[in-house]
Amino acid sequence: MPGPELTSLRSARVTAAHRLGKRGFRGKERRFLAEGPQAVREAVAHPGGDAGRTLIELYATPEAAERHADLVAAARAAGAPVLTATPEVVAEISDTVTPQGLVGVCRFLDAPFAEVLAARPRLVAVLAHVRDPGNAGTVLRCADAAGADAVVLTDASVDLYNPKAVRASAGSLFHLPIAVGVPVADAIAGLRAGGVRVLAADGAGDRDLDAELDAGTMGGPTAWVFGNEAWGLPEETRALTDGVVRVPIHGRAESLNLATAAAVCLYASARAQRAPGGCRAVTSS
Numbered sequence: 001m002p003g004p005e006l007t008s009l010r011s012a013r014v015t016a017a018h019r020l021g022k023r024g025f026r027g028k029e030r031r032f033l034a035e036g037p038q039a040v041r042e043a044v045a046h047p048g049g050d051a052g053r054t055l056i057e058l059y060a061t062p063e064a065a066e067r068h069a070d071l072v073a074a075a076r077a078a079g080a081p082v083l084t085a086t087p088e089v090v091a092e093i094s095d096t097v098t099p100q101g102l103v104g105v106c107r108f109l110d111a112p113f114a115e116v117l118a119a120r121p122r123l124v125a126v127l128a129h130v131r132d133p134g135n136a137g138t139v140l141r142c143a144d145a146a147g148a149d150a151v152v153l154t155d156a157s158v159d160l161y162n163p164k165a166v167r168a169s170a171g172s173l174f175h176l177p178i179a180v181g182v183p184v185a186d187a188i189a190g191l192r193a194g195g196v197r198v199l200a201a202d203g204a205g206d207r208d209l210d211a212e213l214d215a216g217t218m219g220g221p222t223a224w225v226f227g228n229e230a231w232g233l234p235e236e237t238r239a240l241t242d243g244v245v246r247v248p249i250h251g252r253a254e255s256l257n258l259a260t261a262a263a264v265c266l267y268a269s270a271r272a273q274r275a276p277g278g279c280r281a282v283t284s285s
Helices: 012-019 023-029 036-045 062-067 069-077 087-093 113-118 133-145 163-168 184-193 209-215 258-274 279-284
Strands: 031-035 055-060 082-084 102-107 123-127 150-154 178-182 197-201 222-226 243-246
Touching (some): 012 087, 023 031, 036 055, 036 069, 036 163, 055 069, 055 087, 062 069, 087 102, 113 150, 113 178, 123 133, 123 184, 133 163, 150 184, 178 184, 184 222, 197 258, 222 258
Parallel strands (some): 055 082, 150 178, 197 222, 197 243
Antiparallel strands (some): 031 102, 055 102
16 A cells, blocks of 8 residues: 655645634635545535536545545546545544544535525525534534425524534535525525515424414425524514424423424425425426
């Protein structure tokens, strides 16, 4: 097995990749890090856009390169340089305590909000003032699993490309359109103008999710607005929506965490939309 190409923690290339762990550098370069085989596989498969391929370059320890030879070959076939590096160098670039030996440098993926609206989405998750990167990534994963058409992060929310958010998305970051930095009022107004019913998810809501499903009101295009982990949605945000809906608590739990509540709401909409008369059932018939 040939020795690693990168052995110095101080090399210009390693320093540039390491800096992408900080939000300011990510924003300036419009690049982020994808760690581990799952994220790298999705980056390789992502078609990219006008700026070029999504995966710009791949760092791998010799052991990881041998273990994931298929990924290395796919990256090279896609035109991305593959640089072998010592475990110490890969650890310097990585954000995890126990790196998996593969780190990809990727282009930003977010889409303009106008493009999201132009695609006439039928199910959207809006993250308003969500600050925890693990929660943001997990909600993105839930939205992907529920078949959502887009995710919108408001200007007061966490950085989508935070390494923890990228890991928590488990590859879903690469699967659906995501708009970032949108003022919450603009996000809600734009969706409503596009014929999307906007619902705020809040434990103190005056509407019950079960009752909404029973009433048959959930089958149309819908956007769910999810708020901050600690204090939820402010009144001024709730007032902009078409209704405030609570997930019923049938047991003794005090509440649901953000990601769990998001999964329940998104799947409720997904099921209603695919039922007879739902917007997806109508479109596909």
